[in-house]
Amino acid sequence: MSFKTVIVNPDLEDILPDFIRNTINEYDVMLKAYESQDFGAMGRVCHKLLGSVLSFGFEELDQFLRTLQDNIRVGDEVQIELSFLQLQKYIEYIEKTYEH
Numbered sequence: 688m689s690f691k692t693v694i695v696n697p698d699l700e701d702i703l704p705d706f707i708r709n710t711i712n713e714y715d716v717m718l719k720a721y722e723s724q725d726f727g728a729m730g731r732v733c734h735k736l737l738g739s740v741l742s743f744g745f746e747e748l749d750q751f752l753r754t755l756q757d758n759i760r761v762g763d764e765v766q767i768e769l770s771f772l773q774l775q776k777y778i779e780y781i782e783k784t785y786e787h
Contacts, residue, residue: 688773690780693744706743707785710736714778721771729771730759751777 695703713732720728733756740748751774758766 688776690747690777693746693785695744699743703743703785706739707781710740710748711778711782714774717771718775724764726759726762726767729767730756733759745781748774748777748781 699706713736717729717732720726720732733752737749737752737756740752751770755767755770755774758770
């Protein structure tokens with residue numbers, strides 16, 4: 688799976704590392720919730736992350752989070768798993784690409 692390169696607004700470049708760290712930390716919280724099938728907690732993390740990802744230009748991350756959040760609302764465990772795995776791949780990508 689390949690992802691688009693994110694072009695970050697130059698005004699936000701200084702705080703991008705903090706954003707990436709916070710996103711990864713929130714993902715870790717979501718992973719624990721996923722492992723215990725606490726879909727409510729997963730949805731709360733999605734909501735929290737959705738508040739900032741577009742500001743930094745992470746359109747794909749926004750879409751993955753929205754899809755996961757929608758699947759959580761519907762309660763479709765198969766789709767929750769599939770969308771969570773997509774999110775997981777994207778988090779791995781941003782860790783390798785943007786974390787310094």
